[in-house]
Amino acid sequence: MGEERQRRRTLLHRLDVRGAPYAFVAPFFIVFAAFSFYPLIYTSWISLHRVELSTLNLMEWVGFDNYTALWDDDRFWNALLNTFTIGVLSTVPQLLMALGLAHLLNYQLRGSTFFRVAALTPYATSVGAAALVFTMLFERDFGMINWVLSLVGVDNIDWENNKWAAQTAISSIVIWRWTGYNALLYLAAMQAIPRDRYEAAAIDGASRWQQFLKVTVPGIRSTIVFTIVLSTIGATQLFGEPLIFGQGPNGITGGADNQYQTLGLLLYEEGWKNYQMGRAATVAWAMFLLLILVFVVQRIVKRVLTRRT
Amino acid sequence: MTTDSIPVQATDTRPGTTRKTSKATPSGERRRRLFRHPGAGRQHHAGPVAYILLGLAALVSLFPLYWTMVAASTDNTRVTQTPPPFLPGPHLLENLGKAWEDAALGKAMLNSLIVAGVIALSTVLFATLAGFAFAKLRFKGRNILLMLVIGTMMVPPQLGVVPLFMMMTELGWGQKLPAVIFPTLVSAVGVFFMRQYLAEALPDELVEAGRVDGAHSLRIFWSIVLPIARPPMAVLFMITFVHAWNDFFWPFIVLDMTNPTVPVALTQLSAGYVRDQSLIMAGALLGTLPLLALFVVFGRQIVGGIMQGAVKG
Numbered sequence: 001m002g003e004e005r006q007r008r009r010t011l012l013h014r015l016d017v018r019g020a021p022y023a024f025v026a027p028f029f030i031v032f033a034a035f036s037f038y039p040l041i042y043t044s045w046i047s048l049h050r051v052e053l054s055t056l057n058l059m060e061w062v063g064f065d066n067y068t069a070l071w072d073d074d075r076f077w078n079a080l081l082n083t084f085t086i087g088v089l090s091t092v093p094q095l096l097m098a099l100g101l102a103h104l105l106n107y108q109l110r111g112s113t114f115f116r117v118a119a120l121t122p123y124a125t126s127v128g129a130a131a132l133v134f135t136m137l138f139e140r141d142f143g144m145i146n147w148v149l150s151l152v153g154v155d156n157i158d159w160e161n162n163k164w165a166a167q168t169a170i171s172s173i174v175i176w177r178w179t180g181y182n183a184l185l186y187l188a189a190m191q192a193i194p195r196d197r198y199e200a201a202a203i204d205g206a207s208r209w210q211q212f213l214k215v216t217v218p219g220i221r222s223t224i225v226f227t228i229v230l231s232t233i234g235a236t237q238l239f240g241e242p243l244i245f246g247q248g249p250n251g252i253t254g255g256a257d258n259q260y261q262t263l264g265l266l267l268y269e270e271g272w273k274n275y276q277m278g279r280a281a282t283v284a285w286a287m288f289l290l291l292i293l294v295f296v297v298q299r300i301v302k303r304v305l306t307r308r309t
Numbered sequence: 310m311t312t313d314s315i316p317v318q319a320t321d322t323r324p325g326t327t328r329k330t331s332k333a334t335p336s337g338e339r340r341r342r343l344f345r346h347p348g349a350g351r352q353h354h355a356g357p358v359a360y361i362l363l364g365l366a367a368l369v370s371l372f373p374l375y376w377t378m379v380a381a382s383t384d385n386t387r388v389t390q391t392p393p394p395f396l397p398g399p400h401l402l403e404n405l406g407k408a409w410e411d412a413a414l415g416k417a418m419l420n421s422l423i424v425a426g427v428i429a430l431s432t433v434l435f436a437t438l439a440g441f442a443f444a445k446l447r448f449k450g451r452n453i454l455l456m457l458v459i460g461t462m463m464v465p466p467q468l469g470v471v472p473l474f475m476m477m478t479e480l481g482w483g484q485k486l487p488a489v490i491f492p493t494l495v496s497a498v499g500v501f502f503m504r505q506y507l508a509e510a511l512p513d514e515l516v517e518a519g520r521v522d523g524a525h526s527l528r529i530f531w532s533i534v535l536p537i538a539r540p541p542m543a544v545l546f547m548i549t550f551v552h553a554w555n556d557f558f559w560p561f562i563v564l565d566m567t568n569p570t571v572p573v574a575l576t577q578l579s580a581g582y583v584r585d586q587s588l589i590m591a592g593a594l595l596g597t598l599p600l601l602a603l604f605v606v607f608g609r610q611i612v613g614g615i616m617q618g619a620v621k622g
Contacts, residue, residue, distance in 0.1 A: 012525075013525075016525045016526050017526070018448070020442075020446065020525070020526030020527070021442040021446040021447070021448035021451070021526075022448060024438040024439055024441060024442035024446070024526070024530075025438070025439040025442050025443065025454060025500075027435040027438065027439070027494075027495060028435055028436075028439045028458065028495045028497070028500055029454075029457075031435075031491070031492075031494045031495045032461055032495060032497075035469075035473065035491060035492035036461065036464060036466070036469055036492070037461075037464075037469075038469075038472075039468075039469025039470070039471075039472040039473045039476070040464065040468050040469045042469070042472035043468060043469055043471055043472055046471055046472055046475075051475075056475050056478055056479075057479075100362075101363075101366055104355070104359050104362055104363050104366075105363070107353055107354060107355035107359050108353065108354040108355060109355045109359075109363075110355075113608075113609055113612070114367070115363050115366070115367055116612045117604065117608035117609065117612055118366075118367035118370050118371055119366060119367070119370055120604070120608070120611065120612055120615070121370055121371060121374065121601070121604055121608075122370055122373075122374075123551070124551055124555075124597070124600040124601060124603070124604050125373075125374065125555075125597050125600070126554065126555035126557065126571065126572045126575070126596060126597065126600075127555065127557045127572060128555075128557060128571070128572035128573075128575035128576060128593070128596060129377070129572075129575060129593035129594075129596050129597045130373070132575060132578070132579055132589055132590070132592075132593045133373045133374075133376065133377050133590065133593055134373065135579070136380065136586060136589070136590065137373065137376070141389075141391075142388075142389045142390060142391050142393065143393075144376070144393045147391050147392055147393060150391075176369070176370075176373065180370060181615065184612060184615050184616050185615070185616070187616060188615075188616035188617070191616075208353070229463065233463065233465050236465065237465045237466075237467045237558070239467070239557070239558050240557040240558065240561075240572070243561075243576075244575075244576060244579060247579050247584075264467060264558070267467065267470070268562070271471060271474075272562065277471050277474075277475070280470075280471050281471040281472070284467060284468050284469070284470065284471060285468075287465075287467065287468060288468045291463075291465070295463075
């Protein structure tokens with residue numbers, strides 16, 4: 001009797017030790033599989049069909065028609081190019097400024113908490129609110145930015161209808177929201193750099209600028225790579241900023257001439273304005289391929305860079 | 310993809326937080342010495358130039374929010390004049406009230422509160438469970454599974470949005486909150502974040518001691534892990550709450566104006582053909598206020614949390 005109970009307890013114990021870890025990580029993988037992985041795969045299947053928004057259960061096989069249509073569609077190439085240019089316009093200045101900001105925050109500083117919290121506050125603003133405010137600041141006739149520019153003799157810029165102006169304005173929303181966040185990531189990494197590396201560099205006669213380039217930047221390299229990856233992903237899915245910047249009717253098409261339509265907006269336009277879910281899925285799949293391409297290029301660049309140093 | 314560039318074992322460098330389990334090793338001693346100085350690694354004191362630049366950065370960060378308040382407190386004619394107003398006007402409460410009604414913000418706020426609250430709670434719970442398993446329990450395939458978790462951070466939610474929409478329609482969840490909640494119940498960043506913390510802060514001996522006393526895994530989790538993990542759980546809760554509150558793309562697609570979250574409701578304000586700018590700004594202000602309040606109270610902790618979760622060089 002006692003022996004039997006002992007055996008059962010050992011068995012239960014072993015079952016617990018073996019099984020519990022899987023039970024603990026299971027919720028993550030189940031939810032991810034159901035709502036992220038499965039849809040991602042299913043997207044490719046849908047993209048081979050004609051599916052309309054009003055009749056989602058009717059799927060008509062069309063093979064690669066959606067893909068060839070997308071390839072021949074000027075709007076796709078336009079959106080791809082816009083996604084790229086807005087991505088560069090927002091990511092490059094954002095990360096450079098974050099690096100500079102982190103460097104400043106890394107000094108011995110009075111009120112450092114204030115500066116850190118201030119830098120992070122835009123991160124707490126929703127895309128909706130931020131885009132609304134910036135749309136107003138960038139207004140052509142009474143916007144504050146044109147008013148400031150007029151003080152230094154620059155004529156009113158039509159931020160909404162001029163292609164590059166619109167893309168710059170949209171990028172500035174992204175930059176505003178994310179610079180502080182990235183700066184804090186850099187700051188955390190900078191604080192983990194051992195101090196003796198700076199001492200060694202100083203003994204070797206390196207100036208502050210040289211120390212920044214030769215000690216700080218290499219010291220936080222993997223964080224920089226991490227932020228590049230994150231902001232690249234963010235840039236490929238840019239959606240809310242241009243949508244709201246277009247102020248309603250022009251939002252979905254990315255301006256009257258699609259001058260700032262991103263792939264995210266094109267996806268939405270195809271699916272929820274033109275009611276063609278199959279085509280929307282094709283755009284999604286194209287975005288995925290684009291991401292993979294970006295990562296491959298980024299990896300190659302990184303490898304070349306590491307070999308050189 | 311580039312996951313291998315992320316070192317799984319990151320050094321803990323939380324500034325300003327006292328470590329509950331400081332080891333008396335030389336390296337621990339050294340590390341603590343570094344903590345005392347916020348500018349560890351760089352001894353230089355900030356000069357006037359640094360303060361001016363930082364002041365400018367703070368100004369740029371905060372000005373749009375201040376100006377939202379200014380614009381929300383004037384009327385539409387004043388806000389569309391040049392030069393634009395720089396000081397608050399007398400109409401703040403009136404505009405807030407009107408925006409509240411026009412954009413149905415009452416319902417939107419409640420919805421956002423439910424959505425962000427449920428998502429933050431479940432993310433914290435599941436992230437702590439999984440983080441504990443990855444940090445302290447031994448099982449086959451642990452490293453591969455952890456790499457998978459990190460890898461999933463790279464998959465943008467947009468890619469699956471079409472089938473997800475079809476799934477939700479089929480489930481009858483279209484325009485309903487579960488459609489927003491369920492896909493976001495867990496977060497890879499959260500799992501990684503908790504793993505990093507527990508790997509350092511939770512001594513192996515404590516888990517072993519629990520085992521020796523005959524506690525089963527869930528019991529160990531409940532009585533040993535949860536009390537120790539409380540600070541990072543609070544941080545993760547706030548970060549997740551902010552994210553969920555601000556999430557736009559998926560709620561915009563799956564919800565409509567009859568049952569929106571705050572960011573979705575805000576688009577309503579700007580989409581009209583007759584546009585009242587002060588009213589739009591009042592709405593934007595209302596939608597941001599809860600999070601700003603969170604930042605005023607917990608700003609320091611959120612900053613510390615983000616830096617703690619960062620990938621170290």
